[in-house]
Amino acid sequence: MEASDSRESSRAGLLARVALLCALAAVVVLLAVTGMGGLLILPIGLAGLAAAAAGVWLLLAHRGVVRWAGAVLAVGAPVAVLVFYTRTGLWSAALGALVLWSAALACARSALRRVREPHGMHAVAGPLPRHPVLIMNPKSGGGKVGRFGLVEKAEQLGARVVLLDTSTYTDVAAVARRAAAEGADLLGVAGGDGTQALVAAVAAEHDLPFLVVSAGTRNHFAMDLGLDRTDPSRCLDALTDGEELRVDLGMVAEHAFVNTVSFGAYAQIVQSSEYRDAKAGTALDALPDLLLADRAGRLEAQADSIRLESQQALLVSNNPYAAAVDPITAGRRPRLDLGTLGVLGVRVDGPAQAAELALRGTQASGMNVLTARTVVVHSDAATIPVAVDGEALQLSTPVICSVRAGALRVRVPRGRPGAPVTSPPLDWRRVIALALGRHRPTPSAAEPSGGSTEGPDDA
Structure with a gap:
């Protein structure tokens, strides 16, 4: 060694x-x-x-x-x-x-x-599930459930599959609770991140293992768990040769989230009924009113002891991302078990600040990047639009975001590609020290902390 x-x-x-x-x-x-x-x-x-x-x-x-x-x-x-x-x-x-x-x-x-x-997430052995129940959305990811034969493979491995009827509204959480009441010893989902969060909350409530099948469109949660996003059928290997990861579950009001909660400009855009069919056109049409809104219409947030004022957009994530991301593209989280929320606040008031953001990135005055245990979002409005793992909701203010540390037992295959390797911050002083043969190892992800690591003036 x-x-x-x-x-x-x-x-x-x-x-x-x-x-x-x-x-x-x-x-x-x-x-x-x-x-x-x-x-x-x-x-x-x-x-x-x-x-x-x-x-x-x-x-x-x-x-x-x-x-x-x-x-x-x-x-x-x-x-x-x-x-x-x-x-x-x-x-x-x-x-x-x-x-x-x-x-x-x-x-x-x-x-x-x-x-x-x-310093990655620690996996532990767990008993094989005897009565696993998998909830599958046949339309998710453009029909990946059918294209990869997920129903057939899951049933061959001993799972009971509940195929959602996409022609009508289905209370996915109720389906998961019914399965738990009927004796399921594992709950799983083949669907998007929004559906994953609904079932994850039920699994955490009953302390049942949770299985993620990467059948959604982007599958950010699956990526950060190290699962195969190109072939979702490989996720089912966890039924016969798996291990467990203890990860955190984000909460916004009474709703669980596995990835992100967005407030402000992006959250308002996804409320539009036209957004799903014409994302770019809908965003371009709405952004002028959102970006130029007066300060009274903007967001105020309290991230632990740090106050973020007049934010146009705010992204709260279940554990911090390796680098600052925007609410639409997102990025990667090296860890899902730090017991902290990632917070990204954006305020750009004109072309000069936009230029500064392009040149300075996360060091720009209009960008705040920090971590917190709790984030409270205030607004003059009684309710505000919120995008929870991409799903559009209206929540009463103030909106409280928190994290349930280690609440979720995620069962994953032993043989999985692994989470993408994220680079540590580029520090030329450390590079020079390495070149001279003097260095101290640094962890690959931040350790849990009692509060924010950066404030508005630091970010």
């Missing part, structure tokens, strides 16, 4: 040195190929990025002529930068520097990954 660790440390040191050499070479290329004129590449590129971000803001936050002007700026700024590089002969140096810098980043991240201490 020590020899293996030593080899990993040696490789990490080598990668760190390569990263520093590539970063230095990027600077040398700019100066050697074009002289001091090469220094123009960076500020001009950043100016183009800022202008494009400002154009995107105008495109999203306005209508009519201003929207068209924003679209022209969003597209025209990067094109103008490329034209400038080409006409001044800087394009070859810019391309070379970009390739070298990309290589430096890749090597630096790989080096940091090699020396961090493994």
Whole structure:
């Protein structure tokens, strides 16, 4: 074991040195190929990025002529930068520097990954289920239940399958409670994350193992559990050769969630009846009113002891994501058992702040990234729209989000692809230390904490 660790440390040191050499070479290329004129590449590129971000803001936050002007700026700024590089002969140096810098980043991240201490979710053995019940949505994920023969395989493995009637409303939680009352010793779902959350709450209530079958469209929960999202039938292997993970369950009011709860702009957009059929068009039509709303119509949130004011959008996640994400695309969570909520607040009041966000990312003044045990969302309205794992709801204010630590027993196959490896934060001081042979291992995910790790001023 020590020899293996030593080899990993040696490789990490080598990668760190390569990263520093590539970063230095990027600077040398700019100066050697074009002289001091090469220094123009960076500020001009950043100016183009800022202008494009400002154009995107105008495109999203306005209508009519201003929207068209924003679209022209969003597209025209990067094109103008490329034209400038080409006409001044800087394009070859810019391309070379970009390739070298990309290589430096890749090597630096790989080096940091090699020396961090493994700290994943701990799986334990559990008894084989004798009376498993799986609830399946035949329309979920574009018909994955039928396409992958999930009903037949589950029944061959001894499970009872309840196929939902999608032609009418079905109370999925009631179906799960009935199955538990009839003696089910495992509850599972082949469906989207919203359906997963409903059954997960029942499984946690009865302390029953919960089986996730990745038959939804995006399957974020399945991904973070390390399950196979390309072939949902492999999830059923847990019925005969599985183990258990103890994970947290998020709560918003009386509703459970396994991924995220969204407030503000995105939550209001998904309330629209047209959203499912025309997501982009519906969002573009609604965003100007949402982004330019006065402060009285915005959200106030209390994340433990930290107050977030005048937020346009707020995302609360069941455990923090590895990097800041937006409510639509989401990202990855290295751990689901930290007993904390991830919190992402966004406030962008104009093109200048949009440009700052593009240049500074999570360090921008309009972005707040933190963790908390409890999040309370306030509004002047009696009820506000909330998207719970993508499902549109109206909840009474104040809305309280919390986390039930270790509430859910998730049964997973022993042979699963594994959760995607997430990179630790890129810290060049640590890269330099690795290159010099001095380093301290860092954990792959944050440990549970009693409060927020970042405040509005830190984020």
